[in-house]
Amino acid sequence: MKWTIGILCFVFFLFPVLSNASDDPVGSIKTAKGTASIIRQNQVIPVQIGEKVFIGDSLKTGPDGSLGMIFKDDTLLSIGPQSEIIVVEFLFSPAEGKLSIVTRLFKGTAAYLTGIIGKLAPESVRFETPVANIGIRGTKFVVQIEDPGTR
Amino acid sequence: MNYRVVFICWCSLFFLISCAGKKNIVVLLPDPEGQVGKVEVSNKGGTQLLTEPRHATEIKSMDRSPTPPFLMKQEEILKIFGEALSAQPELPLRFLLYFQRGTTELTAESQRQISEILAAIEARKSKDISVVGHTDRVGSRETNYRLGLERVESVKELLVSKGVDPSGIEVASHGEDNPLVETEDEVAEPRNRRIEITVR
Numbered sequence: 001m002k003w004t005i006g007i008l009c010f011v012f013f014l015f016p017v018l019s020n021a022s023d024d025p026v027g028s029i030k031t032a033k034g035t036a037s038i039i040r041q042n043q044v045i046p047v048q049i050g051e052k053v054f055i056g057d058s059l060k061t062g063p064d065g066s067l068g069m070i071f072k073d074d075t076l077l078s079i080g081p082q083s084e085i086i087v088v089e090f091l092f093s094p095a096e097g098k099l100s101i102v103t104r105l106f107k108g109t110a111a112y113l114t115g116i117i118g119k120l121a122p123e124s125v126r127f128e129t130p131v132a133n134i135g136i137r138g139t140k141f142v143v144q145i146e147d148p149g150t151r
Numbered sequence: 152m153n154y155r156v157v158f159i160c161w162c163s164l165f166f167l168i169s170c171a172g173k174k175n176i177v178v179l180l181p182d183p184e185g186q187v188g189k190v191e192v193s194n195k196g197g198t199q200l201l202t203e204p205r206h207a208t209e210i211k212s213m214d215r216s217p218t219p220p221f222l223m224k225q226e227e228i229l230k231i232f233g234e235a236l237s238a239q240p241e242l243p244l245r246f247l248l249y250f251q252r253g254t255t256e257l258t259a260e261s262q263r264q265i266s267e268i269l270a271a272i273e274a275r276k277s278k279d280i281s282v283v284g285h286t287d288r289v290g291s292r293e294t295n296y297r298l299g300l301e302r303v304e305s306v307k308e309l310l311v312s313k314g315v316d317p318s319g320i321e322v323a324s325h326g327e328d329n330p331l332v333e334t335e336d337e338v339a340e341p342r343n344r345r346i347e348i349t350v351r
Contacts, residue, residue: 028279030240030351050278066238070279070351074243080235109235113182131175131194131210132217138188140180141201142232146173 025052026090027071031078035062058086061108074115075101075125082147083108088128094120104128107147113140178207178223178232183242192217244271246348248306252339253289253298255305269313271350278319279351282306287343288327288336299324302346 029038029051036047039058045051053059053069061067061083068078073092079085089102099121103112105128114136118125127134129145179201181187187204197216199208205228206220229236246268248261257265272280284299303322311317330343 028351031238033238049276066234068238068240070240070243074351076240076242078235078238078240080232080238083235109232111180111232111235111239113239114188129175129210131213132177132192133194134177135191135193136188137190139182139186140188141190142178142180142228142235144174144176144231146175 023054025054025072026087026092027053027069027075029053029067029069031066031068033066034064034081036060036065036067053087055087055090058084060084071101071115073099073101073117075117076111076113076115077103078111079105080109083110085110092117100124102126102128105143105145106130107145109142109144111140111142112136114138175210176207176223176231177201177210177217178205178228180204180228240351241275243349243351246271246350248346248348249341250302250344250346252287252341252344255298255302257306265309265313268348268350269310269315272310272315275350277350278316280310280315280319281321281323281349281351282346284322284324284326284346285329285331285343286327287330287338287340288334289339292327296324296326299326299346306346306348 029047029049032047032049037060038045038047038051038053039060040054047067059067059069059079061079061081063081066078066080068076070076071090084106086104088104089100091098091100099117101117101124112127114125118136118138122137125136127136127143129143130148131145134143177190177192179187179190181204190201192199192201192208192210194210194213194217196214199217199220201208201220203220205223205225207223208217208220210217246264248264249258250256251258282303284303286295286298303324307317307320307322310320331345332340332342334340
């Protein structure tokens with residue numbers, strides 16, 4: 001009996017993970033300069049061109065760093081030096097009408113050009129910062145957020 | 152005593168550096184085609200809409216409304232955002248290749264385009280190439296799905312034989328479900344007998 005409950009619990013805990021498509025990469029790194037890394041589950045991975053990016057990944061640059069990535073829907077995102085951004089959410093299945101792209105810039109500078117999600121469902125594109133959220137009705141903008149640590 | 156002076160100097164220097172140009176700003180820019188969209192910046196204090204190129208808004212804090220739009224000079228934009236902007240990846244390139252009816256044979260014109268595609272892959276050192284196959288509506292849905300896949304595989308083989316790394320190529324077939332031109336079933340439509348290649 002205990003075993004059955006144990007197995008049931010295990011299955012219930014496991015199922016949401018299995019049914020989640022977050023195992024698929026959401027895009028890849030296309031440009032990189034200086035100190036630039038991906039932070040994935042507390043691990044720091046030095047960035048190389050072609051490196052895949054997943055939901056939950058943080059992209060971080062040092063004083064001499066910059067990097068640029070392309071999402072599967074052709075959204076282009078890049079950051080300058082001393083910057084940190086996280087990929088919060090990404091859903092891209094046009095056939096099922098599941099579309100969403102959410103990123104959050106903690107500090108530094110970013111440039112953003114919307115892709116197919118921005119064309120098909122502009123209300124599903126969100127760019128968050130500690131001081132305001134940005135809704136995008138097309139197409140290109142830049143953001144700077146001061147480092148709270150230097151305030 | 153001396154130490155204290157040095158310390159105060161350092162502190163004020165840091166303060167000046169951190170104040171200089173370090174603000175929370177959002178700036179709307181024209182896209183690569185010169186089009187200008189809209190962005191809406193909102194927080195607990197209110198909402199500000201940017202609709203003109205190089206219009207910017209400053210956000211002092213989460214509780215204070217973003218400032219009314221002001222025009223930012225190009226050189227100031229480049230000073231603050233130059234490095235982020237130059238790190239923007241290139242836009243993906245798209246190619247359409249067409250086939251002879253019911254076959255995996257490329258049309259003569261599409262065959263000539265292959266060298267252009269190879270040059271683009273080489274120039275970008277791309278390991279991120281997607282090849283999606285489509286058919287017209289002659290034949291069953293299943294047959295067309297398979298035909299789409301055969302078309303994609305034949306083009307993949309062609310690219311690989313010219314030196315493209317197969318691990319960088321992603322293939323898929325949409326069969327007859329994703330036409331460029333809508334038609335009735337069983338209609339032969341050459342514009343739908345295509346594959347789409349995206350080089351990122």
